Amino acid sequence: MSTASVPLPNWITYGLLPLINLVVAFLISGLVVWFIGEDPIQAVTLMLQGALGRGEGIGFTLFYATNFIFTGLSVAVAIHAGLFNIGSEGQAYLGGLGCALVALALDNYVPWYVTMPFAVIGAGLFGAAWAFIPAWLQAKRGSHVVITTIMFNFIGSALMVYLLVNVLIVPGKMAPETRTFLPGGTLPDLGWLIALFGGKIGAAPFNVSFLIALVMSFVVWVLIWRTKLGYEIRTLGISPSAAVYAGIPYSRTVIVAMLLSGAMAGMMALNVVMGQSQRLQVEFVGGAGFVGIAVSLMGRNHPFGIILASILFGVLYQGGTELSFDMPNITRDMIVVIQGLVILFAGALEYMFRPAMVRAYQKFVKA
């Protein structure tokens, strides 16, 4: 009998197997570190100290994690509908335009808590809008959403550079960025939250977006597992033909799922544009959209798993930055390697250890 059809208990499928995959990814990363002549154990220690040792480090870690929660949710919502949205990067970029326009329009007149809901809507709308054409093409014309979202990342990037260089730039300045927002267009930091645990936030740009991300995680959970729409999305993801047979409208569900996905990605911009740099800059997304793929895979497309995976990646990003100061031989690019290995082992090779695990489990049950 083939091992593929043998059921395993949930704690193995959702706990042990992902853990083994993750450990293998980290072991290989350790080998790379060892290969370039550094001590992997010391590297891990330095990383953890840098990411979690002080209040400021924790602030940065959670700041990065906030980005990844949004993009992870974006990828997850699409995956539940059976769609692979590689376009979170571009959707987040356009989301930045949405929240920057809101901030530029309102920051002079109202305090930040009035601007915030409009900025959330603006970022979400623009992100969703950028997902709409690939969604429509998939739903109505059958164009593969993976390919069109890749194309739209590049089109979005060209569009944003054009807008920043030619339209939104401050006249007389060289840097392709908008003016700095006034306090009414920014999101305040969460220094008090870090202080609650006895730390100091320092220069870390950890801000209110983190709370928005947590709310959105809850919203996505309710939406996917507790609403009719979520049920339709999941049915479509598991079997499009069964979904259509059951009367679930294919085109509408595909488009709605992609719009939600785009909106989640777009909101990632709140964290960077309004929380951190307080202006819209070129390339501010910096690959967070792609990290969303890793985070969603690792978190098994569940909001709770995504939050945990995002914090892990936050540790990697912040720890990796600190590490590159202490061990100049290991540049920040090491994070990208680890990320790639996590995607490879937790994603593409996710079932590699399953046959062995099934045999071990069967022996264990018989004994």
Next chain:
Amino acid sequence: MDVAYFDLLISVLGSTIRLSIPLLFTALAGLFSERAGIFDIGLEGKMLAAAFASAVAAYGTGSPWIGLLAGVGVSVAFSLVHGFASITNRGNQIVSGVAINFVTAGLTAVLGNAWFSQGGRTPPLGASARFGEIVLPGAEAARDMGVIGHFYANVISGHNILTYLAFAAVPLSWWILYRTRFGLRLRAVGENPGAVDTAGISVTWLRYRATICAGILCGFSGTYLAVAQSASFITNMSAGKGYIALAALIFAKWRPVPIMLSCLLFGFLDAFANFMQGKKVPGIGEVPVQIFQALPYILTCILLAGFIGVANAPKAGGVPYVKER
């Protein structure tokens, strides 16, 4: 025709050729892989890894050919990883490709920095460690012989060996795919692997061979970037070319000769964008270069939408083959 304009046209065409070569190798790589039913988002990464490996090997040995060998070797190794994940383990091909892009982008930068401490660059290659320009016979004499001679001397002649190999790879790929038993089976396995399996041919081995072909061609394109076009590896030097090649592959509807044409078109757009930078068009003003940068992607989306003919992907693309249910 005005002589000055003609010289400009010749120079734009010359750079069109240079810019389309990496696209051509890479798109042909994608052709072999996708025609066998294996989606390959990892073209970009394999190209980058090959560029790094070839630059390091060419620097170490002083021979561009050993550089090419190293580039091809590393690229094939990543192809095998892709094959292992998506054929043997039936993993998601897109995810595997994305992973390869990440690993290669990170690894080339980390290793480059650790080995050479030049911010991820590899040391510059001397002329003998690169693929130099080849002046075709009669090019010097033809230079002054009217339009055709000028074209021959400045557009056709004066490229490196890899450029000519790229154009030779087009009919060769066509011949392999459409005139050999291997090609027939490769195309069949991308459309209906079940039928191939029933005929007693190993789907697994066939698909592995297709990904190896893709690896070899990506090796050539990476080597072209680092050892022919430039004289060293620079961090992230593939800069999205793998994705443009993917667009070119789709734009050509997965066929060899149209691939060459679409790569030349996208190369021309790139060359034209460089040429137009900062120039004013009478009546319109300065045309933003971003339009030319985005055009290959926009055209591909329009094609995918079915507004310019229909792009039918290989039917079994992206679906892992399960032998018995």
